[in-house]
Amino acid sequence: MTWAVWAPLLAPWITAPAARRLAALLPPRQAALLLALSAAAAGSLAGAALALLAAGALLHVPFVAAFGHVSPALLPAGPVTLALGAAAVPGCAVVAWTAAGTLRRHDSRHLHDELRRTANSRAGDVVVLADDGADAYALPGRPGRAGLVVVTSGMLRSLDGDERAVLLAHERAHLACRHHLLALVADLAACLHPALRTVHEPLAFQAERWADEVAATVVGDRRLVARAVGRAALAASAAPAAGRPPVAFAATAGPVPRRMASLLAPPVVARPVAKRVATVLLLCLVVSATATAEATDDLHENIETAQGAVARR
Template sequence: MIAVWAPLLLPFLAAPLARRLADALSPRAAAWTLAGSAAVLAGGALCSLGLLAAAGLLQLPPVAALGHLSLPWLTAAAPSAPLAAAVAALALAALTALAVRTARRHHHDLRTARAALPAEDTRRPPRHLLTPPDHRLTVLDDERADAFALPGRLHRGEPGRIVVTAGMLRALSGPERAALLAHERAHLTGRHHLFLALAEHAADIHPALRQLRTPLGYHLERWADEVAAARVGDRTVTARAVGRAALAANRAPSPARPKLAAAAHTGPVPRRVAALLQPRPTATRTRLRPVALALAACLALSTAATLEATADLHRTVEAAQHNDGHVER
């Protein structure tokens, strides 16, 4: 089962390629590229660990007897399978614990943030700043400048909520407020919290995928920046809103918000402001082609190797059953 090892090694090559490709794409395409690459590579790594564990499990006498497998044939065919299976099983147990811990932390952070909000808005914003019905706006009577997009609970039909403090609204002009709220609304509309959650779990699964978390967060902010700029119709106003919001928030930092609650004033703000002061970004195809082909080859190879390893395990089971039948006769 040589193919089973490829999905465990390819992320070390594919992750840097995904980062390089994302830098040459528009923000939305970059976010999808990073998230999609993380999902494929993490899924391949998980499948490989599962196949390694299953191959060793077949050599346990009770399992071999239950499946009518020839234990001597399996042992001769793959003498190192038990050791690899033990390591894979330990890795899967550790990954499961990490996934549960990450999910519980996100759930706790979001629940705490929701519980801290008033049931009703404490202040009403100007009419031109009101959000659509599916995105509620909560204005907190807090002099500290803060604003973020708090995702809703889909299983309860609860919409996402834009949370902004009175201090943040006072720090911005009218057009800048509109740009800020449009930015946060873009996070909710694009369900950017799901991208962030995916990146967190992928980083838990494979160490090479940790390098995708920060670029993904940046491109999600840039995606929301571009949506806000298009909505207000002025890239300069949006850039000024992002910069002033970050300066205001740094004067009196607010308590830590959930990692899945995206905010306009976070991330590499100078880089985002500089991008907004340039024309709308477009992909450069001549730069994209070699890197895109290399990344696509890595993702295809990881998927193909996973399928081949699965088929190989299936062939091993059939061969062991066939040899067991011959022994009985």
């Protein structure tokens, strides 16, 4: 089992850059989904490998072995196995702690309650804050509570009517496409393996590009969307708003010049090189999954052998 668990623990160092490279070759919707799903798969497999190592080590602890009716003397007890397992136990605790913090950070329930108290006005899913600073963002909802588009009065004054329509279409796209769930998946994956932290930034960019494309479809004018994105970013830079929740997706986020250039350029089409990168990415995930399955089977067999010895006594 010791050697099998190395693959899912090492693979994210290849999976993450391969996913980022492939995402850059795809349209934004496919790119965002690819990044989130790749991170989720690689993170889950790495987390499973870490848990297997920890379980193998804990079974050598007398009271844990007694609880599982296992004879520790019959379990593999090489120095490498025990050393990795001993390190995996606190590693699992750190993963659980950081994942819990990530879930708390993504919980927007208290933000909705605060908006009810501080909002200047509300019309449908749009909440206007009395703030001379310029900002606009999408605040995700929860079951029984719809998401909101939050915009400051300063931002509304900075844009004309057509640009406001683009702004609202962009933020509504974030809510409709559930971009906050993709961000949550990527952030949880980063808790499971440090290499996957590099997925967050490109995923955020692709989510903004995805929302830009939806807004362009809604208003029917890509140049108008590019102009609105640029003017909103300039307004937010000149007069920053008080603060933006960490779970929010904002129209002025990400590298705005790149977003504008993408809107003014022809739509992205998948290139032939994307197939080669996709093959590397898929191979990494398949090898990780196979190794995790093998390690799980090995641990299961070892436990059954040790339990059988206890039962025969």
